[in-house]
Amino acid sequence: MLECKNISKAYKSGNLETRVLKNASFKINDGEFVAIMGPSGSGKSTLMHILGALDTPTEGQYWIDGQDVSRLTDDELAVIRTKKIGFVFQSFNLLPRTSVLRNVMLPLAYAGVPTEKREEMAKSALRGAAFPEGFWNHYSNQLSGGMMQRVAIARALVNNPALILADEPTGNLDSKTGEAVLQTFQELNEKHGRTIVLITHEREVAEHARRIIQIRDGQIISDEIKK
Amino acid sequence: MPISDILHETYRALTSNKVRSSLTTLGIVIGIASVISMVSIGQGAQGVIQSSIEGLGSNLLTIFPGVVQPGRGIVSSGRGSAQSLKNEDVNILRAVEGVASVAPELSRRFQIVSQVGNNTNSTVFGVGPEYTIVKNLKLSSGVFINENQSRSLARVAVLGATAAADLFGEVDPVGKTVRIGGINFKVIGLLEAKGGAGFGGQDDAVFVPLSTMQKILVGDNYLSTVSVSVADKDLMAQVKDEVTFVLAMKHRVDPAEPDFSIISQADILGTLNQVTTTFTMFLAFVAGISLLVGGIGIMNMMLTTVTERTREIGLRKAIGAKKLDISRQFLAEALMLTFMGGLIGIILGWLISVAVSTFAGIATSVSLMAIIIAFGVCAAIGIIFGYYPARRAANLNPIEALRYE
Numbered sequence: 001m002l003e004c005k006n007i008s009k010a011y012k013s014g015n016l017e018t019r020v021l022k023n024a025s026f027k028i029n030d031g032e033f034v035a036i037m038g039p040s041g042s043g044k045s046t047l048m049h050i051l052g053a054l055d056t057p058t059e060g061q062y063w064i065d066g067q068d069v070s071r072l073t074d075d076e077l078a079v080i081r082t083k084k085i086g087f088v089f090q091s092f093n094l095l096p097r098t099s100v101l102r103n104v105m106l107p108l109a110y111a112g113v114p115t116e117k118r119e120e121m122a123k124s125a126l127r128g129a130a131f132p133e134g135f136w137n138h139y140s141n142q143l144s145g146g147m148m149q150r151v152a153i154a155r156a157l158v159n160n161p162a163l164i165l166a167d168e169p170t171g172n173l174d175s176k177t178g179e180a181v182l183q184t185f186q187e188l189n190e191k192h193g194r195t196i197v198l199i200t201h202e203r204e205v206a207e208h209a210r211r212i213i214q215i216r217d218g219q220i221i222s223d224e225i226k227k
Numbered sequence: 228m229p230i231s232d233i234l235h236e237t238y239r240a241l242t243s244n245k246v247r248s249s250l251t252t253l254g255i256v257i258g259i260a261s262v263i264s265m266v267s268i269g270q271g272a273q274g275v276i277q278s279s280i281e282g283l284g285s286n287l288l289t290i291f292p293g294v295v296q297p298g299r300g301i302v303s304s305g306r307g308s309a310q311s312l313k314n315e316d317v318n319i320l321r322a323v324e325g326v327a328s329v330a331p332e333l334s335r336r337f338q339i340v341s342q343v344g345n346n347t348n349s350t351v352f353g354v355g356p357e358y359t360i361v362k363n364l365k366l367s368s369g370v371f372i373n374e375n376q377s378r379s380l381a382r383v384a385v386l387g388a389t390a391a392a393d394l395f396g397e398v399d400p401v402g403k404t405v406r407i408g409g410i411n412f413k414v415i416g417l418l419e420a421k422g423g424a425g426f427g428g429q430d431d432a433v434f435v436p437l438s439t440m441q442k443i444l445v446g447d448n449y450l451s452t453v454s455v456s457v458a459d460k461d462l463m464a465q466v467k468d469e470v471t472f473v474l475a476m477k478h479r480v481d482p483a484e485p486d487f488s489i490i491s492q493a494d495i496l497g498t499l500n501q502v503t504t505t506f507t508m509f510l511a512f513v514a515g516i517s518l519l520v521g522g523i524g525i526m527n528m529m530l531t532t533v534t535e536r537t538r539e540i541g542l543r544k545a546i547g548a549k550k551l552d553i554s555r556q557f558l559a560e561a562l563m564l565t566f567m568g569g570l571i572g573i574i575l576g577w578l579i580s581v582a583v584s585t586f587a588g589i590a591t592s593v594s595l596m597a598i599i600i601a602f603g604v605c606a607a608i609g610i611i612f613g614y615y616p617a618r619r620a621a622n623l624n625p626i627e628a629l630r631y632e
Contacts (some may be wrong), residue, residue: 054545054626082547093545095539097239107546110552
């Protein structure tokens with residue numbers, strides 16, 4: 001479970017203070033599929049960085065599974081990311097000239113999982129992301145965009161995180177492949193009970209989620225749950 | 228992140244750009260190879276000099292007339308004109324406790340002509356019968372000057388190997404005659420070649436009785452040097468002090484400012500060792516500069532790598548890499564490059580020194596110490612020049628790194 005309470009983020013440059021996030025408060029329960037939607041410059045990226053424990057808020061509190069992570073140091077945040085969060089990025093961010101399996105196993109090395117367990121975990125994550133078995137030993141740069149994003153999803157799943165955070169996951173894909181990827185997210189949520197937070201600026205993409213939080217000028221303007 | 232994973236990542240990173248990795252390694256290879264080969268040449272020279280000095284006879288004190296001028300060193304003593312050593316001094320020296328034997332000598336260059344008409348310009352030494360023992364000389368044929376010949380101003384000569392070859396070629400000179408300064412001398416012996424070119428020069432020399440030298444060839448009774456052999460190596464310092472004292476008394480001078488100088492083999496060895504050590508250090512320093520350049524090459528490559536892989540670093544941080552994980556990974560890459568370079572460099576440097584001694588005839592010696600130091604320097608270079616790029620990578624902000632284009 002994630003809980004944000006009055007979180008704000010401000011950047012200082014010289015004497016000028018820019019508040020990009022203002023008093024955001026919400027809760028996300030386990031098993032939810034939430035889309036955070038807003039135009040560019042709305043503060044949604046900043047919110048995503050805080051939710052993903054890449055950054056800390058300047059004010060307010062943020063709990064992941066009951067642990068307050070809003071005042072942790074860089075290395076403590078790294079531990080939270082390994083254990084609790086799986087990222088899916090717009091530009092995939094796979095290691096080139098490295099096999100699909102190795103890419104998926106990468107987070108396990110940082111989590112300190114013993115070598116002999118890693119392959120099995122990676123394979124089950126790849127199955128979960130509906131990645132075809134025939135390509136497991138291909139280099140990541142030999143794959144199509146849709147396949148690359150599935151590898152990234154598998155990499156996000158491999159640690160059994162509390163939260164999967166997808167930042168514009170369909171931004172670099174054509175609409176058909178994007179649709180398939182979004183369906184994978186829906187399946188992960190419905191069949192496997194994964195908690196997913198999707199960041200997007202497109203209404204159609206956000207429609208795949210069951211709850212949409214809209215953000216504009218650093219403030220949450222609506223929070224609707226679809227029936 | 229466990230070490231095995233770091234090694235695997237390092238291997239992947241270095242092999243993904245083989246040309247760049249090998250060129251960077253080449254810088255270290257050249258640096259280490261030149262350090263190893265230069266130091267081996269320096270140490271080889273040191274070994275040769277040491278053994279040739281020791282070959283001149285150990286436990287030896289050499290007394291020169293005049294004062295060795297400070298700054299000109301012990302070896303190149305300007306002793307040409309001083310004539311303070313006389314025949315009478317020799318007997319006093321024989322009486323000093325701990326002295327095994329005393330070999331006075333007077334040397335001067337003469338034109339020497341053989342029966343067959345060959346001639347050479349060699350140093351003629353007027354010496355006594357104890358000279359062979361003190362100077363550690365061996366005869367290859369005939370006999371050396373004896374006591375009788377010394378007393379009776381006999382016109383006999385013993386030839387050094389080079390002088391004999393110059394005068395008589397391959398023929399055994401014993402029994403033949405040579406003319407020194409217009410006077411005929413009968414050759415009674417031939418010395419074995421001693422080698423050790425340049426020091427002492429006993430090979431290109433002719434030996435005649437001291438009395439003959441003084442009274443017939445030179446016409447004066449001073450000595451150019453007196454060699455004193457000491458019974459025991461441990462007595463060297465004591466005998467040196469005693470000899471200084473008695474000679475100063477005899478010459479009626481202050482022992483603190485004598486009109487002669489005494490040097491021991493240890494002094495010569497010490498001075499020459501100082502020279503060769505400086506020489507070796509100089510060579511190592513020059514070679515070290517190329518090693519430094521190699522290290523800068525490593526740093527340059529690592530900085531480029533960090534910039535190129537900014538997004539990868541961002542991703543690694545996003546999925547849970549701590550600062551230490553990132554800095555270790557990049558430090559491991561720098562260390563791997565230097566170790567590879569160091570290993571190849573040591574082998575190459577060793578091959579160069581073998582080649583130098585085989586083809587150029589210069590003695591070399593690759594010491595274990597040089598190899599250990601070279602390896603230590605490699606590790607230090609890897610850490611020093613790898614640290615800054617690694618720290619830079621570790622301190623990247625993951626959010627900015629992920630956005631980096």
